[in-house]
Amino acid sequence: MSKELSPMNETGIAGATAAAPLAPSRRPGRKAPALPAADASVHCPEPPAEPAWRGLDRLSHAAVARTVGGVSPLGIYLDWMDWAMHLAISPGKQLSLWQAACQSPAEAARQFEHYHRRPDPRFRHEDWNTWPYAQWRSAFQRVESSWDAATHGVSGAAPHHQKVMNFIGRQLLDTMSPSNFWFANPEVLEAMSQTQGMSLLHGARRFWTDACDLLSGCAPGTSASNREVYRVGKEIAATPGAVIFRNEMFELIRYAPRTADTWREPVVIVPSWLLKYYILDLSPHNSLIRYLVDHGHTVYAVSWKNPKEEARDWGMDEYIHDGLLTALRQSSQDSGGRRVHGVGYCLGGTLLAIGAAALAREHERRPLLRSITLLAAQTDFEEPGELGLFISPSGVACLDALMWQQGYLDGKQLAGVFQLLNSRDLIWSKLVRDYLLGHQLQITDMMTWNADITRLPYRMHTETLHHLYLNNDLAAGRLCVRGQPVALADIRVPMLAVATERDHISPWESVYKLHLLNHRDLTFILCSGGHNVGIVSEPDRPHRYFRWSVRREGARYLPPEEWTSQAELVEGSWWPHWEAWLARHSGARGPAPAYPPDTVLGDAPGEYVLGH
Numbered sequence: 001m002s003k004e005l006s007p008m009n010e011t012g013i014a015g016a017t018a019a020a021p022l023a024p025s026r027r028p029g030r031k032a033p034a035l036p037a038a039d040a041s042v043h044c045p046e047p048p049a050e051p052a053w054r055g056l057d058r059l060s061h062a063a064v065a066r067t068v069g070g071v072s073p074l075g076i077y078l079d080w081m082d083w084a085m086h087l088a089i090s091p092g093k094q095l096s097l098w099q100a101a102c103q104s105p106a107e108a109a110r111q112f113e114h115y116h117r118r119p120d121p122r123f124r125h126e127d128w129n130t131w132p133y134a135q136w137r138s139a140f141q142r143v144e145s146s147w148d149a150a151t152h153g154v155s156g157a158a159p160h161h162q163k164v165m166n167f168i169g170r171q172l173l174d175t176m177s178p179s180n181f182w183f184a185n186p187e188v189l190e191a192m193s194q195t196q197g198m199s200l201l202h203g204a205r206r207f208w209t210d211a212c213d214l215l216s217g218c219a220p221g222t223s224a225s226n227r228e229v230y231r232v233g234k235e236i237a238a239t240p241g242a243v244i245f246r247n248e249m250f251e252l253i254r255y256a257p258r259t260a261d262t263w264r265e266p267v268v269i270v271p272s273w274l275l276k277y278y279i280l281d282l283s284p285h286n287s288l289i290r291y292l293v294d295h296g297h298t299v300y301a302v303s304w305k306n307p308k309e310e311a312r313d314w315g316m317d318e319y320i321h322d323g324l325l326t327a328l329r330q331s332s333q334d335s336g337g338r339r340v341h342g343v344g345y346c347l348g349g350t351l352l353a354i355g356a357a358a359l360a361r362e363h364e365r366r367p368l369l370r371s372i373t374l375l376a377a378q379t380d381f382e383e384p385g386e387l388g389l390f391i392s393p394s395g396v397a398c399l400d401a402l403m404w405q406q407g408y409l410d411g412k413q414l415a416g417v418f419q420l421l422n423s424r425d426l427i428w429s430k431l432v433r434d435y436l437l438g439h440q441l442q443i444t445d446m447m448t449w450n451a452d453i454t455r456l457p458y459r460m461h462t463e464t465l466h467h468l469y470l471n472n473d474l475a476a477g478r479l480c481v482r483g484q485p486v487a488l489a490d491i492r493v494p495m496l497a498v499a500t501e502r503d504h505i506s507p508w509e510s511v512y513k514l515h516l517l518n519h520r521d522l523t524f525i526l527c528s529g530g531h532n533v534g535i536v537s538e539p540d541r542p543h544r545y546f547r548w549s550v551r552r553e554g555a556r557y558l559p560p561e562e563w564t565s566q567a568e569l570v571e572g573s574w575w576p577h578w579e580a581w582l583a584r585h586s587g588a589r590g591p592a593p594a595y596p597p598d599t600v601l602g603d604a605p606g607e608y609v610l611g612h
Contacts, residue, residue: 044480061401068398075394076168079161086157093154100149101142122179122429127186136178144173164389179432188436195438202438210434230283230448233605237278239290241301241604242595245330248305249314249323251606252330253277255289255299256592263586265370266298268331268340270324272347273460276452276609277303279532280345282445286538288575295579296589300331300340302348306611307457312407315459316354316467317482324355328368336593339370341582345535346506347464349377353488354474358481360490367493371585373578374497375535376506379488380475380513381468387505391469400462409456446532475517488517494585496523498574500534509560515551522551523581526567527574539573546574 064073087093120141128137151166178184182192182200191199230236245252257263269289271277280288281301292299302323307314331340344352356372378384384391403409433439473479477487495518499508508526515522527534527546537544547567551558558566570577 043483044485058401058404061398062405065398065402071390072392072394072398075392075398076164078394079164079392082161083151083154083157083165087150087154090155093150097146097150101146122177122432125187125190127190130186133178133184133186136184140173140176140178144170147173160389160392163386167386167389180436182436185432185436188432191437199438200436202440203435206438206441207435229443230445232278232452232609236283236445236448237281237605237609238284239281239287239293239604241289241299242600243602243604243606244334244595244599245327246601246606246608247322247326249318250305250327251303251601251608252327253301253303253604253606254331254334254595255293255301255604256595257296257298258293259296260592261589262296262298262592263583263589264335265338265586266300266331266335266340267292267582268328268342269299269301270327270342270344270348270352271302271304272345272349273304273319273351274347274454274456276449276454277301278605278609279449279536281605282449282536286445286536286541288536288538291538291575292579297579297582298335298593300327300334302327303606303608304454305608306454307408308455309407312458314457316463319351319460320355320358320481324351325359328355332368334595334599337366339367341371341373341585342369343373343375344377345375346377346531349374350379350468350474353377353379353491354479354481354486356491356493357486357488358484360492361484361486369493371494371496371582372491373582374495374511374514376498376500376503376511376531378468378506378510378513379517380510381472382475382513383507383510384469385504385507385510388469391465393470396462396465396470399465403456403458403461407458409458409461410453446536450532475513488514489519491518492520494521494523496525496578496581498525498527498535498578500527500529500531502528502530503534505531512560512563515557520553524549524551524563524567525574525577526564537573537575539575541573544573545569545571546577548574548577 065071123137127133147169148166151162151169154162179187182188188199239255241253241255243251244254269277269280271279281290284290289299289301304323305311328340328342332338342352342356344350352372353374356369359368381388399409434441467473467479471478474486474488477485479486495514497511497514499506499511501508503511512524515524525546525548527537528544529535529537547564547569549563549567
C-alpha cells in the first residue's frame with residue numbers, strides 16, 4: 001500500500017455529507033469493544049435530506065482544494081495552533097528540547113534510530129563517518145531528532161495534531177538532507193571522480209527524460225518506450241485464463257489448475273478498487289495466481305473497471321452486492337456450487353470482510369464461503385498509520401468537494417499522496433540514485449504496475465473516508481449494508497490475516513486489531529517487507545521471513561509486542577505456509593473439472609484491466 005497510496009481511499013449517498021448517517025467518532029485511544037452478533041431486525045436510519053445550500057459550500061471547498069492539491073489548509077492550521085500553543089506553555093518540554101539540542105553527535109544518531117527504528121539508509125556510505133561529512137550528517141540528524149522530540153509528548157496537544165506536525169516538518173527537513181546535494185555527498189563525489197563527471201551528466205539526462213514523462217502525463221521512468229518492457233497480457237498478467245463474467249463494474253477471470261487433480265474449492269481473489277488486479281499476477285516467477293494454479297487450485301480474480309464520471313454514484317452497497325457478492329456467487333456456480341476461499345488484498349480485504357459479515361447476517365442455508373484470507377487489509381481504522389494524517393473532518397470536506405465536482409478521484413492525485421507517505425524512499429532516494437549518481441533505471445514489473453493508474457468513484461471514495469477512516473464504523477458495529485448493520489463477530493468461517501512489517505498504508509499493528517473483532521480461530525502472519533513487496537514474496541526470494549501463530553477460539557488476547565515475542569519465526573516466503581492452510585481447509589482433491597466453452601467471454605487478462 002506501495003499505490004498502495006492508495007493514501008491508500010476506500011462509502012451509498014447522493015452527496016459528500018449525505019453519504020449515510022454518520023455516527024460520532026470514538027474517543028482517541030479507546031479500543032473497540034467485543035461486538036455482539038448483528039441483529040437483523042435492527043435497521044439503520046435513512047440519511048437526512050441534504051440542504052439546498054450544501055452545493056454552494058461544495059463549490060467553495062472545491063475551489064480551495066484545487067488550489068492546495070486537495071489538502072485542507074484550515075485543518076493544518078488548526079493542527080499547528082494546537083501543537084504550538086501547548087508547546088508555548090510547557091517550559092519543562094522546552095527545557096528538555098534545549099538539552100537535546102546540546103547532546104553529542106553519537107547520542108543524536110542513537111536518538112534518530114530510536115524514533116525511526118532503523119539506521120538511516122541515506123548515510124550508509126563509509127565516508128559519512130569521516131570529516132567533514134560526519135559533521136554535516138550529525139548536525140542534520142540532531143535537527144531531525146530535535147524535531148521528533150518537539151512533536152512528541154507535548155502536554156495537552158492532541159496526539160493526532162502532533163503527528164501531523166511531525167510529518168510536515170519531516171517532509172521539509174528531508175529536502176535539506178546533506179545526501180541530496182552533490183557537493184556534500186561523498187558517494188556522489190566518489191562517483192564523479194571515478195567517471196570524470198559523466199555520472200552527473202547521465203543524471204541530468206535522466207532528469208530531463210523524467211520531466212518530459214511528467215509533462216506527457218506519465219509517471220517518471222514510464223514513458224511509452226519503457227512501458228514496452230513489461231506489457232499487460234504479455235510479460236505481466238500473462239497467466240493463461242478466461243473471462244467468464246462481465247458486468248458494468250468488474251470482469252471475473254478464471255484460471256484453471258495446471259495439475260491433473262485439483263482442490264475442489266476455488267480461490268476467489270478480490271483486489272482493492274484502488275489498483276489493477278495483476279499486482280498478484282506480475283511476471284511468471286512472482287505471480288501469486290500462477291503459484292496457486294501450479295499447486296492445484298482453481299483461481300478466480302476480480303478485475304475492477306477503471307471508472308470515470310459515469311460511475312460517480314457507485315457506492316459501498318454497489319461494490320458489495322453488484323461487485324463482491326456477485327463475483328463470489330458466479331465463482332461458486334462456475335465451480336459446480338462449491339464453497340469458495342475468499343482472498344482480499346488491501347481495501348479489497350476490507351470489502352471482503354464486510355461482505356462476509358453481511359452474508360453471515362443473512363444466515364444462508366448453503367454457506368458461500370469456506371475460508372477468508374485478508375492480505376494487508378485493515379478492519380479497524382482507528383490507527384491507520386500516516387495515511388490517517390490526511391483524514392480529518394476538514395480534510396475530508398475538502399476531498400469530498402473536489403470529488404463531487406469531478407465525479408471521481410484521479411489516480412495521479414492519489415499517487416502523489418502515496419509518494420509523500422514514503423518520500424524518503426520514493427522521492428529523495430530516487431533523486432540521489434538517478435540524478436546525482438546517474439545510475440541506469442532498471443524497469444521492473446512492479447514499477448509498471450504502480451504506474452498503471454486507476455480512478456475512484458466519488459460516492460465509494462467519500463463513503464470509505466467517512467465510514468471507515470473518519471468514524472471507524474466497521475469496528476464499532478455501526479456500518480450498514482443495505483439498511484442493516486454488520487458485525488465481524490458474525491463471521492463463522494476460518495480466517496487468516498497477513499500483515500507486513502514496513503507497511504505505511506496498512507500498518508501491521510492496525511491489521512492485528514482483527515483479533516479484537518473476530519472471536520473464532522484466527523491465523524495471523526507477519527512477514528518482512530512493505531505493503532506490496534511483502535505480499536508479492538515468492539519462494540526462493542532471498543532475505544525473506546515471517547512470523548505466525550494461531551489464536552484459538554476462547555484464547556486470551558495478546559498485545560502486538562507480546563505476540564511478536566511468542567510467534568514462530570520462519571525463514572523464507574509465507575506463500576507455501578498459506579497454500580498449506582488453504583489445503584487443510586479444502587475438501588478432497590479430484591479430477592480437474594471441464595468447463596463448457598460457451599461460458600468464455602474472452603481470454604485473460606480481459607478488457608477492463610486495459611482501461612486507462
